[in-house]
Amino acid sequence: MEELLESNLLRHFRIVRFLLGREWVTIGELAHTLRIPSRTIRQSIGEINQYINLAKIESSQKFGIRLTYDAQLNSFYIYASIYKQSAHFLIIENICIHRYATLAVLAEKLFISQSTLKRKIAVINQTLEEYGFWIDTKSVDMVGDERKIRFFYYCYLLEKYDVLDLVAPEQELRVIDELISEFFAQFPSLQSPERQVFSYLNKLRTMLFISFKRLKKGRRLASHDQIDEQYSLLLSEKLSKKIAVCYHIDCTKDVLHQLFFLFFNRRYAWSANDLQKKAEHDEAIAKVRRTLLAFFAKIEKSEQLVLINKDELLLLLYNATSYTWTSAKILHNPSEDFFVNLNHYHEGFARRIKKELVACLNREQLDIYLDDSVINQLLFMLVTAWKGLMDQLEASAPRVKAGIFFNTSFEHSQFLLNDISYHLKSRLDMTLITAKTITELRQQCQHVDMLITNLSMLPSPDCHIVSIQANLTPKDFENILSVYSEIVNANVTAS
Structure with missing residues (x-):
């Protein structure tokens, strides 16, 4: 429902959404992706910085732009700041919380003319009517x-x-x-x-x-x-x-x-047994229940995992469909942030089960509301409430052969090997490369999939290279996992 924003704020929203979670990007890259002229983006950055206060879009001639904010803030603060700039949402909120006898009273409250208020309501209703409700100017209330x-x-x-x-x-x-x-x-x-x-x-x-x-x-x-x-x-x-x-x-x-x-309401189930009884007397409920069970069976088989608390998950996801009557987000559903920063292997898992969930729910004509926000909400519930999921994923993660070769000291190389093995022991089979020359290094790299090193300009050996710092940083782990994911995905595609 982001279309409820005024055109300038919708542009701000899309710029901010693109920058969140990214490091430096060029204005040219942003302009190409969002199809917004570079000049307009530069102007928008100045406008955004005027109201996001504790956050800021920084600019650099060398690197481009990035969104930064203090550790006490997160993406919620940024989106909330955009909400607060919107006259459209201010109108919608006032109509919800307060009661107004006439449009004239509401216009006076908002310090705008009655004709301006009518125009804004007409614009708002163009979006809301698609969802089955709208603002009635006679009763000054939301109806539908x-x-x-x-x-x-x-x-x-x-x-x-x-x-x-x-x-x-x-x-x-x-x-x-x-x-x-x-x-x-x-x-x-x-x-x-x-x-x-x-x-x-x-x-x-x-x-x-x-x-x-x-x-x-x-x-x-x-x-x-x-x-x-x-x-x-x-x-x-x-x-x-x-x-x-x-x-x-x-x-x-x-x-x-x-x-x-x-x-x-008659569709809400108080327990798994209550859901089964309701399904026996209501075919619409039965179809949702069968579909979710079929989805569970599919992902257990395809992912070779076990849904330990299947009844609990069935009840949770079913009930979510019983009270989700329209889109689960307007601008931003905080639950979706969960999937943004998944490591690469888990990201692949989430992507696969989302595809299967969509396929299962669309296969039947179900009497429930569905869009991408609802799918993401159901997926969030499933992943976070699935008991023992992370342990199962780690245990089933494909293993990749990795070698470590550092131009520092033997002790430091061994230290890093132990450190990486401790954090990524379920993903990497680590070995210390003992080559004495670059020629020997290339030969030994033929026996590993990934080389982890502090050398940036190595002659290309026959494996993937990850260059890291002398002391591992979160970014280094991210790079290692990125290459790990690349190798695993290539192996899956080849097979």
Whole structure:
């Protein structure tokens, strides 16, 4: 949904997204990749640097440009800074959190004319209508598919603010926390360790905050969304009064079902057994379950791995499809950062299972929302919740013959061999090259796939060369793994 940004900010977003995680790049390379004139990029760099504050796009006549920021920051800060510059998202946010009687009142709040506001809303709606909801200028509210509206605002608040505390007043946070506490007390099966951590509770708080705002405006989930009536939640009289004072809402059974629709909708499964029972009575649920199981079987066979906690993963991925009603990201899904910096061998694994997941989900006509952001979200859940995955990957990693030859001392060469073997013992079969001349070196290199050395200008031996520092740096390990991946991929292609 990056198209919701104004044209200049969309350009800023694409420049920043390209620079994140990279070292120096030339403006010419950036211009060619993004198809933006070099002159426009130079102008945009100045504009971006005016608002990213603690971060900066540095320029060098020799090297080009790069994005730098303090250790206390990460990519979230950069994307949040872009959000804060957008009048479009400011309009969307104000409509979510506050209630306005007329467009004139909202325009006054935003310090723009009513005609300008109407034009901006028209532009916003060109994108939103494709997703099944839009801004209605008469009610000054978001209308359309209520599930999608709530999920959109959920993604937006998490992407822009990360924590609800930066948005919600303290009084509302206290009420929401009391509500969560009473909810968990009545449904102890949800009190698992993974749900009693800040990240999960922050997401649940955010969803409840949005639901309260929508209910306060009289916006309810459609009847055909099918709330499961067998589940009921009884609140204490004290908490019910607090909710009435804070949100002017009576805590009826319907309201509580609407607040916790994530759990009370008919598709949500409370356990693997509950999922199996639901699948026996609902073919749409059965198809999703069968598809995920087929995907699991496929990757176990193709990757020669074992899904130790298969039932847990099945439930996790299935439930994610039951509450993902539209795109899982607007500008940036933080979960996708996980895959950006995977080492090369693990990157290949993630790429292969993503391809298989897409193939399996597209093979059937499933009643779920799918796009690349949702696929990445499901993949993140799978990889991070798969017990013992990293150990299995390391154990099954192809081994490459590597020799080490340093023009320093025998002791230093042995030290480096031990250091590299310690960190990469599952990837490299290390040996010390004992050549006394360059001619002997070339001969001995015929027996290894990779030579690790501090010599930069060696006459090309018959193997891959990685030149590293006298003391290994993270960049050196990255280079070794890059060459390792190149060798492994070449072997796979040849076979």
